[in-house]
Amino acid sequence: MQGHYNVLFVCTGNSARSILAEATVHHFGHGRFHGYSAGSEPKGFIYPQTLDVLRAVDLPTGGLRSKSWTEFTTPGAPVMDFVITVCDQVAGEVCPAWPGAPVTAHWSIPDPAKAQGDDATIYKAFVLARNLLQQRISLLLNLNVPALDRLALSSRLDAIGTTPDTAAVD
Helix, strand or coil: CCCEEEEEEEECCCHHHHHHHHHHHHHHEHHHHHEEEEEEECCCCCCCHHHHCCCCCCCCCCCCCCHHHHCCCCCCCCCCCCCECCHHHHHHHCCCCCCCCCEECCCCCCCCCHHCCCCHHHHHHHHHHHHHHHHHHHHHCCHHHCCHHHHHHHHHHHHHHCCCCCCCCC
């Protein structure tokens, strides 16, 4: 692995957490990392709060869409260097055989779409998910990937997934 890295974030519905992660990596990866997202059972829509919390921190939302993980298993699909599950449900599913044998990890992020309460409470759940993902993605983007072998990369990605949740809600 060297130079440019593709990162696929996988969730069940591909409507909140994985979309937040895709946009974050795509923006902060500065061409070195490119973010993608997909779902095992995509909802076919993105929660409006997902887009709202991205726009609140000036992250681009153009081109984001809910899509199936099968798009990334077909000939001609971008080959992933990393595949990271961000919801506990999909982490327990049998994932496809990803072309290129990417390094995989699981980062458990609470599902903001399951938040209950008034609009402000629900919005805060989406902000928390965005902040947690941004914190972990920052650690990913700062890895010296070329200096690490596959086992070390796997270990580092797993460790990032267990980073204490210190991301405050704006």
